[in-house]
Amino acid sequence: MIPAFNEEQTVMGVILGIKKEVDWDILVVDDNSIDATVDEAHSAGAMTISLPTRTGAWRAIQTGIRYAKSEKYNIVVTMDADGQHSAKSLKDLVKPILANQYDTAIGVCTNRANYTRKLTWKVFRKISGLSLEDITSGYRAYGASSINILLSPEATMLTFQDLGVLMLLSNERQKIVETEVVMFERNFGISKIYSSWIAIWVYLTQTLLLCIAKISMPWYRNSE
Amino acid sequence: MLGYNLTSGILAVIVVGVIFWLIRKDHLHPKKALGWVTIACAIGVIGIFPRLSDWIASKLGVGYPPTLVLVISIILIFLKLLRLDAARSQEDKKIAILTQRLVVLEKRFENVNPKNKD
Incomplete structure (x- = not known):
């Protein structure tokens, strides 16, 4: 499943890349793009869902997950539309879920992060108590029980598919595994999260706040 | 006057x-x-x-009665705004869920009825 917002330049390449590796159903969730993303996705042979208004990256992903659930899919893999994630790693990513060992698999590429990003992740790891390497990777596979959690109203309140999602999953005792995957330099466009200094600042403070507010409280859990 | x-x-x-x-x-x-x-x-x-606020202020030990009215008003306005923001967040969430369910239904309908695609 590929969430896309104005990705006409790259979406077709991503879909063709997936088709070369696996014969899974491919769904592009178009977050109200104003370019030819949907047409490109169609001609590459993917299914498409078009949102009537722009809802943001995470909610577009949630829409795709919702569709997957309604059509009884057991695994959803999310992949960026900008060609960052290599389809060659798809099979590796779903392996731990197919084997019923884990509920969520995150595709990580340790080389891709620079020093500041690694430091930021380290801070967030410390606060959130998550022991995961790459908390922002959008290359993920979700199994059936994680899918159910990600469709809860609680999950709808999130903005990005990153730390908030992971904290929600780990608070719900999902088993999360990290799998080494191949990632490329972005072919076209820039990261939505790291587009400007103000955007970075807003993102970091928002995530930090969420991180602190959502720390799981053992005494609260026990009383449930 | x-x-x-x-x-x-x-x-x-x-x-x-x-x-x-x-x-x-x-x-x-x-x-x-x-x-x-x-x-x-x-x-x-x-x-x-208006003299009522003077009386209440004197009972609460507030030296300058008009501030009592102002402070209470500001607190009430603040609480109301906070509630409004919380309610708006909830509404935003509800709209998002409704939108998602709508497009999912649309898609499933389209799967069954390809002719109805516009």
């Missing part, structure tokens, strides 16, 4: 009048209306008898 309690009294009557008019014209949900009527009454009482 008007007496001060006439000025504040007129203001209070206008506020109370506007609130009742909004309820009458169905611009205000009855659920919300009760709270506003209470506030309207409080404005009315304080407006017509």
Whole structure:
């Protein structure tokens, strides 16, 4: 499943890349793009869902997950539309879920992060108590029980598919595994999260706040 | 020149009048209306008898009575805004869920009925 917002330049390449590796159903969730993303996705042979208004990256992903659930899919893999994630790693990513060992698999590429990003992740790891390497990777596979959690109203309140999602999953005792995957330099466009200094600042403070507010409280859990 | 309690009294009557008019014209949900009527009454009482705040202030040990009215008003406005923001977040969430379910249904309908695609 590929969430896309104005990705006409790259979406077709991503879909063709997936088709070369696996014969899974491919769904592009178009977050109200104003370019030819949907047409490109169609001609590459993917299914498409078009949102009537722009809802943001995470909610577009949630829409795709919702569709997957309604059509009884057991695994959803999310992949960026900008060609960052290599389809060659798809099979590796779903392996731990197919084997019923884990509920969520995150595709990580340790080389891709620079020093500041690694430091930021380290801070967030410390606060959130998550022991995961790459908390922002959008290359993920979700199994059936994680899918159910990600469709809860609680999950709808999130903005990005990153730390908030992971904290929600780990608070719900999902088993999360990290799998080494191949990632490329972005072919076209820039990261939505790291587009400007103000955007970075807003993102970091928002995530930090969420991180602190959502720390799981053992005494609260026990009383449930 | 008007007496001060006439000025504040007129203001209070206008506020109370506007609130009742909004309820009458169905611009205000009855659920919300009760709270506003209470506030309207409080404005009315304080407006017509401004000396009342002096008396309450002296009981609470507040040296300068008008600040008591202002502080209470600001706290109430602050709480109301906070609640409004929380309610808006909830609504935003509901709309997002509805939108998602709608497009999922649309898609599934399209799968069954390809002709209806526009």
